[in-house]
Amino acid sequence: MNNRITGKILHGAALLAVLAGCNVASQEKSGQNEPLETRSVQDVDAETRQISSQILDVMAIKGVLSKSGPGVSVCEGSERGKIFLVRHPWSLTGTSDAELMKAMTRLKGDLPKHGWKVVEYGQNSSRGKSLELTADHVAKKFAVKVEFWKRSSGGDTNEPMLLVNVVSSCYQVPDGEKVDRF
Template sequence: MAVACRFGSLPVLSTVVVASLVLAGCGSVGNRSDEEKLGYKPQEREIQSAKDQVNDISSRLLDLMGVKGKVTEPSAAVNFCETVDPDLQKYYAIHHPWSVYDLEAGTFGQAMENLRRALPEHGWKITKDGETNSIARNPEIIAVNKKSRHTITVEWAKERSGDLKQIIAVDVSSRCYRAPEGTDISEEK
């Protein structure tokens, strides 16, 4: 199938670009909107509200693990929306890396198994349940929340170099949001 688009008076009849022309539209090749680049329309959202939601997700994940131990302290923070705004002018995402270690109750294996069972019951779709692509081949679960579209990566770092103790490392990330008009995103970082 050949598609003919006109740019000025020059016809374009290349089957190599047909797929991109059909998907992007003849007039927008190379000039895609932010929404087209992301594949969705970013919701306008106050930064603190987005941070609070990610912190809440992290807290619920710890509860779902069903173990007690020490937890790293940093809370969720603003991150770049690399695809459309690496300079943090209009769009942002929220990122929360944290870990649990020095368990006082339960085991690391039990925590991972509890997540495997509980995540689908709480609106998460597990997209990967296997090993990391590292030399250590540690157990890893990756999931997406069906409603909020947040993603989580949970790694049981049981094989660590040196004398480092086992930990479960968690990374919670949001989709990109559009900051309300007048928000200086760089001040929130």
């Protein structure tokens, strides 16, 4: 993955962490001092993989998938090793802009049938005016952001691509478990 894609994925993951309610500092300021749910990293990792797979199924398109897997991150404002979230940035390179646009349309129409609420859909402010979709799954405590990069968008010579960021909510590490995958 080139640096432009990597930077966009990391920025998207940070945004999704906030969208998924993972900003501990903000929760404290707003008076939401409810204790976080305790879950093992392995359980959240497995659920993140499952959700990414479901999103790919909804897209219903063949293409080249990136080889990234889920990663563990510290939630903003929390102590490392005590509270975590899992994020899974990945990409799908398609054969044409038209096919990827159909996948975006399917996501917008079909994600709500699977419990997702589409909270944002439209062009972003980038030079390429990429189409973005952001959705939350309140029951599962996940968020997803999908960005559609058309072929050669922004003057680059990239193939058409969907950038996907799946991010869990923040969870407390169970007693006795260590988080060593940051």
